[in-house]
Amino acid sequence: MTDLTLAQLSNLSVYSAMVVLTLAMLAHGLYLARVVPAREAVAVEAPERELVAAGGGSAPGDDAPAVPTEKADEPAGARKAAGIGHSLTVLGTLLVVAGVVLRALEVHRWPLGNMYEFAIVGAMFTLLAYVAWSARRDLRWLGVFVTGPVLLVLGAAITVWYTDASELMPSLRSVWLAIHVTVATMSVAVFTIGASLGILYLIQDRVEAREGGATGRAAFMRRLPTARALERLTYATHIVAFPMWTFTVIAGAIWARQAWGSYWNWDPKEVWSFVIWTVYAAYLHARATTGWRRQNAVWISLAGFVCVLLNFAVVNVFFVGQHSYSGM
Amino acid sequence: MSTTDDRPTTETAPAGDGTPPRAPVTQPRLGAVGWLRFLWRQLTSMRTALFLLLLLSVAAIPGSTFPQRSIDAARTTQFITDHPTAGPILDKLGFFAVYASPWFAAIYLLLFVSLIGCVAPRSRIHWHQLRSRPPRAPRRLERLAAHSEEVVDGTPDEVRERLRGVLRSKRYRVHAHDDTSLSAEKGYLKETGNLVFHLALIGVLVGVAWGHLLGWKGDVIVPVGDTFANSLSSYDTFSPGPWVDVNDLSPYAIRLDRLDVKFETEDTGRGQFGMPRDFRAYTTFTTPEGRTEAREIAVNHPLETGGGSVFLLGNGYAPKVTVRNAAGKAIYTSATPFLPQDNNYTSVGAIKVPGAQPDELGFAGFFLPTGVIDSEQGPHSTFPDTLDPQLALTAFSGTLFPGGGPQSVYTLDTAEMKPLPGKDGADQLRILLKPGQTYELPEGRGSITFDGVERFAGLSIRTDPGKTLTLVSALLALAGLVLSLVVRRRRVFVRVRPEEGTGRTVVSVGGLAKDDDEGMADEVAAVLTAPGGTR
Ligand code: HEM
Numbered sequence: 094m095t096d097l098t099l100a101q102l103s104n105l106s107v108y109s110a111m112v113v114l115t116l117a118m119l120a121h122g123l124y125l126a127r128v129v130p131a132r133e134a135v136a137v138e139a140p141e142r143e144l145v146a147a148g149g150g151s152a153p154g155d156d157a158p159a160v161p162t163e164k165a166d167e168p169a170g171a172r173k174a175a176g177i178g179h180s181l182t183v184l185g186t187l188l189v190v191a192g193v194v195l196r197a198l199e200v201h202r203w204p205l206g207n208m209y210e211f212a213i214v215g216a217m218f219t220l221l222a223y224v225a226w227s228a229r230r231d232l233r234w235l236g237v238f239v240t241g242p243v244l245l246v247l248g249a250a251i252t253v254w255y256t257d258a259s260e261l262m263p264s265l266r267s268v269w270l271a272i273h274v275t276v277a278t279m280s281v282a283v284f285t286i287g288a289s290l291g292i293l294y295l296i297q298d299r300v301e302a303r304e305g306g307a308t309g310r311a312a313f314m315r316r317l318p319t320a321r322a323l324e325r326l327t328y329a330t331h332i333v334a335f336p337m338w339t340f341t342v343i344a345g346a347i348w349a350r351q352a353w354g355s356y357w358n359w360d361p362k363e364v365w366s367f368v369i370w371t372v373y374a375a376y377l378h379a380r381a382t383t384g385w386r387r388q389n390a391v392w393i394s395l396a397g398f399v400c401v402l403l404n405f406a407v408v409n410v411f412f413v414g415q416h417s418y419s420g421m
Numbered sequence: 422m423s424t425t426d427d428r429p430t431t432e433t434a435p436a437g438d439g440t441p442p443r444a445p446v447t448q449p450r451l452g453a454v455g456w457l458r459f460l461w462r463q464l465t466s467m468r469t470a471l472f473l474l475l476l477l478s479v480a481a482i483p484g485s486t487f488p489q490r491s492i493d494a495a496r497t498t499q500f501i502t503d504h505p506t507a508g509p510i511l512d513k514l515g516f517f518a519v520y521a522s523p524w525f526a527a528i529y530l531l532l533f534v535s536l537i538g539c540v541a542p543r544s545r546i547h548w549h550q551l552r553s554r555p556p557r558a559p560r561r562l563e564r565l566a567a568h569s570e571e572v573v574d575g576t577p578d579e580v581r582e583r584l585r586g587v588l589r590s591k592r593y594r595v596h597a598h599d600d601t602s603l604s605a606e607k608g609y610l611k612e613t614g615n616l617v618f619h620l621a622l623i624g625v626l627v628g629v630a631w632g633h634l635l636g637w638k639g640d641v642i643v644p645v646g647d648t649f650a651n652s653l654s655s656y657d658t659f660s661p662g663p664w665v666d667v668n669d670l671s672p673y674a675i676r677l678d679r680l681d682v683k684f685e686t687e688d689t690g691r692g693q694f695g696m697p698r699d700f701r702a703y704t705t706f707t708t709p710e711g712r713t714e715a716r717e718i719a720v721n722h723p724l725e726t727g728g729g730s731v732f733l734l735g736n737g738y739a740p741k742v743t744v745r746n747a748a749g750k751a752i753y754t755s756a757t758p759f760l761p762q763d764n765n766y767t768s769v770g771a772i773k774v775p776g777a778q779p780d781e782l783g784f785a786g787f788f789l790p791t792g793v794i795d796s797e798q799g800p801h802s803t804f805p806d807t808l809d810p811q812l813a814l815t816a817f818s819g820t821l822f823p824g825g826g827p828q829s830v831y832t833l834d835t836a837e838m839k840p841l842p843g844k845d846g847a848d849q850l851r852i853l854l855k856p857g858q859t860y861e862l863p864e865g866r867g868s869i870t871f872d873g874v875e876r877f878a879g880l881s882i883r884t885d886p887g888k889t890l891t892l893v894s895a896l897l898a899l900a901g902l903v904l905s906l907v908v909r910r911r912r913v914f915v916r917v918r919p920e921e922g923t924g925r926t927v928v929s930v931g932g933l934a935k936d937d938d939e940g941m942a943d944e945v946a947a948v949l950t951a952p953g954g955t956r
């Protein structure tokens with residue numbers, strides 16, 4: 094196959110993935126819209142707990158299920174919509190994977206050399222993380238909030254950032270490219286899911302506060318887990334993504350020393366990687382600080398995600414530095 | 422591990438304990454020591470750490486939005502010139518050297534003082550805990566977050582011993598404070614990891630500081646065929662750390678035998694035409710002991726000399742020029758490096774001929790590897806390789822080094838020079854040469870010949886004695902971080918009592934975890950139903 098055919102096939106895969114993911118999003122949306130009565134039954138008051146935690150301090154216990162599990166209560170139509178949504182998400186994921194693999198074959202190198210490639214690989218990891226995670230727990234309520242952002246990214250990738258195949262600048266040709274940028278993209282994928290969860294948590298929290306407890310939530314939000322469960326999931330994603338980002342920064346420093354002679358140059362991209370790291374470190378810190386509200390901690394994590402977005406969409410394009418990539 | 426008992430906190434006693442707030446007058450004066458203690462508490466509180474972390478991230482941002490002098494001095498100067506009012510003020514405030522500015526340093530130093538003040542007592546407490554026993558079981562296990570109770574066969578003692586085995590096999594540390602209960606705890610590695618993480622951050626800082634104090638970097642331009650000998654005087658620029666002994670450089674030498682440079686020659690319509698593809702320097706390396714070895718230097722592939730690593734960070738062209746006097750005698754023959762300005766290597770430079778008579782001669786202008794001269798862009802190159810090399814120069818006569826001060830090799834200081842006039846009455850002579858061509862200078866000043874082009878390599882030689890410490894600390898921090906985030910600190914308590922009249926045993930298991938631990942209920946169930954325990 095010629096590179097040109099490969100390029101066309103790769104683009105075709107990405108376009109098909111976008112169609113399939115749009116349908117997946119609609120199906121997941123339908124699921125949320127039709128599962129309304131499902132969760133009322135769960136609201137059993139948790140018995141009062143002894144407030145002693147391991148280590149001697151206090152942390153209220155809670156063993157309420159984090160996610161609605163009583164599928165039996167869902168209307169059949171909703172369940173069907175979720176099933177279709179999930180199958181389509183899996184299909185869309187496979188198509189994005191195909192798009193990335195074909196792109197790699199086309200360019201004869203690791204497909205992480207420009208913004209277009211970062212975007213589609215990032216979308217791929219986000220989808221893979223979601224699909225893998227939903228094999229372990231019921232995440233049908235999250236489907237819209239993953240396929241939605243992924244569609245946005247793919248759309249921007251194909252329209253704004255699209256770059257034809259190209260070789261790399263000499264400084265980018267290194268195994269560290271594969272290691273550093275792959276892990277960076279993976280952690281951004283997980284941060285993205287974390288940000289979706291964080292936003293859902295903040296909304297849910299507000300809704301619960303306004304409507305008095307977990308039982309009386311607005312129709313739409315009633316289909317999602319409780320604020321408390323959402324906050325935990327937000328934290329769970331971040332403790333996966335943060336060490337990966339830490340690794341990204343370390344690997345980048347090792348590579349910088351090889352390519353540019355010094356492991357840290359305060360190049361704009363490095364500055365922003367550092368900023369992202371400290372902001373997320375602050376989030377984890379805030380969550381562990383007594384007297385800090387969880388809501389505020391989650392706000393910090395969202396600030397971290399804004400930095401991630403700036404780092405990608407603004408720093409890459411507008412800032413002068415050594416991280417200037419071929420073609421973009 | 423709780424967030425309240427393991428570290429000094431600033432939390433005061435809860436309000437609303439019945440006693441009305443005391444009037445300010447009767448409040449005991451803090452005194453100097455009291456104040457210091459108060460400030461120390463504030464500084465080492467987690468809130469302060471959090472605030473400083475956020476402040477550090479905000480403070481780092483200007484370094485990416487303003488040009489930084491250490492990275493691009495020319496752009497910084499340009500910026501200040503372009504902003505005549507704000508520029509100098511920002512400069513005073515350190516915005517063009519953010520990471521060396523006092524305010525940036527203040528933030529991270531405070532953060533690290535806070536870190537030490539926080540981690541030291543926690544390490545002590547943790548050390549203590551590592552060697553102490555799990556606490557006594559609460560009286561009413563059913564009030565714990567996770568709890569389960571069952572009636573099983575066997576006497577209370579038998580059941581308890583079997584559960585002790587189960588907990589041990591689950592890697593709990595188990596202790597019986599009395600005959601009817603067990604206390605078990607695991608996950609001490611969480612706090613260990615957390616402490617390792619924070620301590621390793623100090624290691625990173627020390628490594629960075631060490632490298633800053635004892636490291637140095639120097640840049641030098643080496644034309645093909647030349648030899649660079651590692652001594653202070655050979656460098657074009659040299660920036661040593663404050664503690665570096667500049668006379669103690671390792672005496673090795675590097676001869677640049679060949680420099681291979683490849684550019685994209687295929688125009689695929691993708692904006693890739695002329696992009697660099699490979700740079701490779703073939704050198705003869707002479708060790709301090711005098712042995713010679715053939716060594717390659719490429720991008721991503723430095724030459725490690727033992728006294729600094731040699732990086733190939735740039736390359737360019739050095740047009741070889743001969744200047745003759747009116748009598749035809751060569752008074753200057755040299756390959757002069759010109760500095761590339763863009764991706765197509767439009768390069769600027771100056772040729773200085775101090776030996777010329779009656780005045781010194783200077784030429785300034787462009788070297789174009791693939792030259793095009795049009796009225797819009799002036800002289801410029803359209804491809805980085807030497808497809809059609811041209812030298813476009815203007816000529817000056819006068820004094821080359823007014824005042825004798827140092828000046829850049831790439832520019833001509835024309836303060837005390839005047840341009841040579843053009844032939845057709847133009848007030849500025851413009852010379853355009855291709856290799857092999859000679860131009861007769863006016864006023865009987867001789868001639869200039871463009872003999873050919875050579876390449877030069879821009880080598881950067883650096884040492885950083887702190888980098889190993891920094892790397893090891895960073896990896897330790899990562900390992901500690903993962904432990905701290907992944908390991909769960911859990912306590913499990915067991916109480917046994919005989920069931921009235923049946924000879925069987927009521928066993929009650931309760932579990933406690935740090936923070937949210939969704940798995941605690943499962944853990945309790947797993948202890949209760951593990952084979953070899955109650956089953
Ligand atoms: C360079 C500055 C600091 C950074 C980057 C940093 C980062 C972090 C991160 C990422 C965590 C969460 C991961 C973990 O649990 O290990 C954490 C936890 C923690 N940090 Fe820091 N920290 C810094 C300074 C401090 C200081 C100054 C203190 C004390 C005042 C402190 C006290 C703690 C405590 C107690 C935890 C554990 C919370 C818990 O899990 O209960 N840290 N830190």
